[in-house]
Amino acid sequence: MKCISLFVCFFIGLQSLNVPDYERLVSNIESKVEVVDQDKASFLSLKCRDVSNAIQNKQEDLNCRMDSQSQKLEDLKLLYKQKKNYYELKKMEYGLNLVSIQKQNLIFQSYWIDKDLTKCFNEYKCSQNDYLKSKKQWVKNKHKLDLYASFLTRLDTCQKRLFSRFSTLSQLNDSGEFDQDSIIAGSEALPGYGGYEILENNGMSCLVDGNYVIDTYSSFWQNPIENGTISARCWAYPDGTLHLGLDIASPMYSDVYAVANGIILYAHAPVESNNGYLGNMCGWPSGAGNSICMVVAVHDKLYAISCAHLSNEIYVTSGQQVGQGMTIAKSGNSGNSTGPHTHIEVFELKQNLNSIVDYFRNSGADFSFGCGFNKAATCSDYACRIDPETVLEGV
Incomplete structure (x- = not known):
């Protein structure tokens, strides 16, 4: 009964775990694969199965979110490049007209051009920040996906090892x-x-x-x-x-x-x-x-x-x-x-x-x-x- 209670508690909390928790769980399973006896082999395999399924669920959910995020990232990248190119164009135009403006002493015209250029620059930097922030999150999620894949590979190795040790149970x-x-x-x-x-x-x-x-x-x-x-x-x-x-x-x-x-x-x-x-x-x-x-x-x-x-x-x-x-x-x-x-x-x-x-x-x-x-x-x-x-x- 104690074993069953522990398993129920383990199963209930499984879906809410984060990456470090899964690392501990997988490492714990790996440490037991070579020392578990036949009476406990099925339970360890079951635990291995449940951790794998939980990670796969996390993996699938993250993949779905990353699909949406990838499209958003491409849109932000495109907007950022457009804003950057527009700012560079405005800056070039301002440079070409600056001498003429100064000779004619058109102070107000220079002020408004400079203000417009500053606005373009701020929009460009804002779009750049949004893009870099989204890219950073995407890279972080990609790293998490790689960790999930690594966990699943390790758990698969554990299942294969349990099978090779206790194939009579199969x-x-x-x-x-x-x-x-x-x-x-x-x-x-x-x-x-x-x-x-x-x-x-x-x-x-x-x-x-x-x-x-x-x-x-x-x-x-x-x-x-x-x-x-x-x-x-x-x-x-x-x-x-x-x-x-x-x-x-x-x-x-x-x-x-x-x-x-x-x-x-x-x-x-x-x-x-x-x-x-x-x-x-x-x-x-x-x-x-x-x-x-x-x-x-x-x-x-x-x-x-x-x-x-x-x-x-x-x-x-x-x-x-x-x-x-x-x-x-x-x-x-x-x-x-x-x-x-x-x-x-x-x-x-x-x-x-x-x-x-x-x-x-x-x-x-x-x-x-x-x-x-x-x-x-x-x-x-x-x-x-x-x-x-x-x-x-x-x-």
């Missing part, structure tokens, strides 16, 4: 509860595999009675995420800990594509896009955060594909037919995750579509298709879990 499992409304309703009257109805106006495709116009298997595999990088390969993490999928790192909200023509078995986004930390078991399967499971047809085979740790921007629903290359979601950092990436698992299916849909429904949305989450390269009566890199092209 697994998915089926100990939680699936969302009944997010699972495909049934297998009756499914169209021919790969078929979907093109609806007028929006081009969406759904499992509805209608005129199905496409009934083909895909002839190749679509890259699920363009310009992503593999952060962890299948079967084992670098430390040898079990890893049952392929991790593709990419910036938050990268497009996630349907790898082939397919049907959505499960799609649910119950949490925030960036709520990930080590040991966070939200979502289905437990730890997946926001997730999608689908069956796809490539060449002459059926496969199941699951994607975990997505953002809450999911564009498909269970039972929907999708075409290859369609954007089905945006990537995120949800669930048992310590950084933006998409965890992908692939299963080569042994039975027909109807049997697979029936099993998926009756098993309670089993993302492992009977293969479990405890061993690598396992098979069941329904599927064999395979290394995604053996089929995905271009990853």
Whole structure:
């Protein structure tokens, strides 16, 4: 209870902290990364996540203000140059006319010209001061943005280090509860595999009675995420800990594509896009955060594909037919995750579509298709879990 109370106090005050406070917080987290034990690793990762999110919020707000400030700075710079040029022109004119004015003894004319020149000078200096003051504030904010970026880099390093020390905490499992409304309703009257109805106006495709116009298997595999990088390969993490999928790192909200023509078995986004930390078991399967499971047809085979740790921007629903290359979601950092990436698992299916849909429904949305989450390269009566890199092209 004491630990929870401390966390609540920490969380409540987080948004109001300034740069020196964040420096102390980040330094404090860095000092604990190498000495924390496994029982406290999840809490430290959670704290790291919350500090990162708070800093990102500050960063986004400051970026918005600086966008407006940059335009204002350009306007002030332009005005300052105009005032300066006008003053220089007036001063030159005064110099050219000064001799003539003195010869004619036009004292009052000299007085008014001098007064006008002084006014121009004051306006020029005032606009210069406004510009320099605004520029100073902009430079100060730019420095603050650089500090925020530095804090986020350091916190990301902390998360990666926690992950490398306690990768056993990063697994998915089926100990939680699936969302009944997010699972495909049934297998009756499914169209021919790969078929979907093109609806007028929006081009969406759904499992509805209608005129199905496409009934083909895909002839190749679509890259699920363009310009992503593999952060962890299948079967084992670098430390040898079990890893049952392929991790593709990419910036938050990268497009996630349907790898082939397919049907959505499960799609649910119950949490925030960036709520990930080590040991966070939200979502289905437990730890997946926001997730999608689908069956796809490539060449002459059926496969199941699951994607975990997505953002809450999911564009498909269970039972929907999708075409290859369609954007089905945006990537995120949800669930048992310590950084933006998409965890992908692939299963080569042994039975027909109807049997697979029936099993998926009756098993309670089993993302492992009977293969479990405890061993690598396992098979069941329904599927064999395979290394995604053996089929995905271009990853």
